[in-house]
Amino acid sequence: xxxxxxxxxxxxxxxxxxxxxxxxxxxxxxxxxxxxxxxxxxxxxxxxxxxxxxxxxxxxxxxxxxxxxxxxxxxxxxxxxxxxxxxxxxxxxxxxxxxxxxxxxxxxxxxxxxxxxxxxxxxxxxxxxxxxxxxxxxxxxxxxxxxxxxxxxxxxxxxxxxxxxxxxxxxxxxxxxxxxxxxxxxxx
Amino acid sequence: xxxxxxxxxxxxxxxxxxxxxxxxxxxxxxxxxxxxxxxxxxxxxxxxxxxxxxxxxxxxxxxxxxxxxxxxxxxxxxxxxxxxxxxxxxxxxxxxxxxxxxxxxxxxxxxxxxxxxxxxxxxxxxxxxxxxxxxxxxxxxxxxxxxxxxxxxxxxxxxxxxxxxxxxxxxxxxxxxxxxxxxxxxxxxxxxxxxxxxxxxxxxxxxxxxxxxxxxxxxxxxxxxxxxxxxxxxxxxxxxxxxxxxxxxxxxxxxxxxxxxxxxxxxxxxxxxxx
Numbered sequence: 001x002x003x004x005x006x007x008x009x010x011x012x013x014x015x016x017x018x019x020x021x022x023x024x025x026x027x028x029x030x031x032x033x034x035x036x037x038x039x040x041x042x043x044x045x046x047x048x049x050x051x052x053x054x055x056x057x058x059x060x061x062x063x064x065x066x067x068x069x070x071x072x073x074x075x076x077x078x079x080x081x082x083x084x085x086x087x088x089x090x091x092x093x094x095x096x097x098x099x100x101x102x103x104x105x106x107x108x109x110x111x112x113x114x115x116x117x118x119x120x121x122x123x124x125x126x127x128x129x130x131x132x133x134x135x136x137x138x139x140x141x142x143x144x145x146x147x148x149x150x151x152x153x154x155x156x157x158x159x160x161x162x163x164x165x166x167x168x169x170x171x172x173x174x175x176x177x178x179x180x181x182x183x184x185x186x187x188x
Numbered sequence: 189x190x191x192x193x194x195x196x197x198x199x200x201x202x203x204x205x206x207x208x209x210x211x212x213x214x215x216x217x218x219x220x221x222x223x224x225x226x227x228x229x230x231x232x233x234x235x236x237x238x239x240x241x242x243x244x245x246x247x248x249x250x251x252x253x254x255x256x257x258x259x260x261x262x263x264x265x266x267x268x269x270x271x272x273x274x275x276x277x278x279x280x281x282x283x284x285x286x287x288x289x290x291x292x293x294x295x296x297x298x299x300x301x302x303x304x305x306x307x308x309x310x311x312x313x314x315x316x317x318x319x320x321x322x323x324x325x326x327x328x329x330x331x332x333x334x335x336x337x338x339x340x341x342x343x344x345x346x347x348x349x350x351x352x353x354x355x356x357x358x359x360x361x362x363x364x365x366x367x368x369x370x371x372x373x374x375x376x377x378x379x380x381x382x383x384x385x386x387x388x389x390x391x392x393x394x395x396x397x398x399x400x401x402x403x404x405x406x407x408x409x410x411x412x413x414x415x416x417x418x419x420x421x422x423x424x425x426x427x428x429x430x431x432x433x434x435x436x437x438x439x440x441x442x443x444x445x446x447x448x449x450x451x452x453x454x455x456x457x458x459x460x461x462x463x
Contacts, residue, residue, distance in 0.1 A: 061313075065310055065314060068255045068310075069255065069353070071253065071255060073253060073255075088287075092255060092256070092257055092308075092310050093310035093313070093314070094257060094259065094282070094287075094308075094309050094310045095309075095310070095313065096280060096287055096288040096291055096309075098288055098290070107285055107287075108285070
């Protein structure tokens with residue numbers, strides 16, 4: 001049963017880094033508290049330096065690894081994005097960087113689409129359309145997904161922004177043909 | 189991770205049934221960790237295990253968090269007369285899924301020493317960080333790089349320090365020793381190590397080791413053994429990875445190959461099938 005109308009799964013860290021997590025929402029909130037504290041420490045230090053996505057990724061990996069080593073993990077799969085950086089951390093501290101990353105059902109349904117359609121010279125519009133296509137497929141095929149989505153973008157050193165949630169358009173006509181004999185549920 | 193199988197005759201049933209009661213005449217294995225003789229099977233199977241137990245109906249067990257994951261891949265190293273060749277594929281997987289096709293398993297520790305590790309990537313990364321720090325401290329204290337023989341001992345000791353919560357890293361260390369000869373060391377997860385003419389570890393090691401036994405150490409052959417140079421060994425390594433990639437689902441995408449000589453490390457890359 002859906003619990004929240006619009007859970008904030010993607011958030012900004014400072015103004016130059018985006019972080020999105022799947023898994024245990026309360027653990028994500030705890031992670032965000034820690035990272036927001038870190039950003040505030042940067043501000044208080046007032047030395048002109050601020051944490052970038054790569055250093056946040058590295059720090060978060062250390063946190064996740066330490067928690068798993070105490071057999072009390074933060075149960076999340078996390079994606080961190082910033083200028084020229086896209087990385088992944090999971091609950092035991094496995095990390096990797098790539099041009100596109102997905103967690104949860106996305107790794108099964110979206111990654112094959114991205115592997116086939118991603119190009120290094122995608123424009124922003126094409127990239128957004130590609131993401132929407134992936135999220136649409138996820139809505140069609142993951143029974144726990146919604147068509148209410150958010151897309152976030154970061155390009156420079158201070159312009160990380162998360163969009164408001166909006167609804168994707170879906171077309172269920174293709175599924176009519178797969179009605180099957182029992183109850184028209186699309187199964188066959 | 190070994191499972192201690194307890195004979196059915198020794199399992200004890202729910203207390204209200206009495207000590208010797210057997211419900212419906214069928215003995216039941218304990219399910220919950222609070223029951224005596226319960227075995228908890230981690231959700232992620234141990235490295236190399238190819239059984240993903242869907243038989244929960246046959247022998248139900250409590251599923252619990254495993255601090256380890258198996259990220260797959262194969263590494264190998266071969267010692268030559270005055271060089272060493274070390275190679276590892278670049279695929280990182282989890283379960284039946286590929287996470288990345290471009291992750292290197294090789295990590296240079298000094299100019300003459302490379303560590304290749306397969307197993308649980310997070311533990312491998314942590315091990316690399318720990319070794320890097322120890323090497324850096326050594327360099328500050330002694331004003332020179334560690335010798336390969338010293339790195340080998342340090343790695344063995346570092347692994348044993350985690351004897352009761354091991355780094356799930358299956359390591360192969362390669363380099364050129366102080367006399368200029370190629371050196372290869374094989375390790376297990378808790379630091380037992382030995383200098384060997386070649387070594388292979390990871391998901392494809394069963395495919396690779398018998399092949400290298402024949403081609404490198406000349407086992408079960410009657411023709412005269414001859415010395416092979418670095419270029420020839422590199423070609424053999426490429427063939428070996430093609431072989432491993434053919435049958436091992438966790439090996440593929442590409443191979444990083446490093447040739448270590450007294451002059452340093454040269455790196456090359458070789459493509460494998462992405463299936």
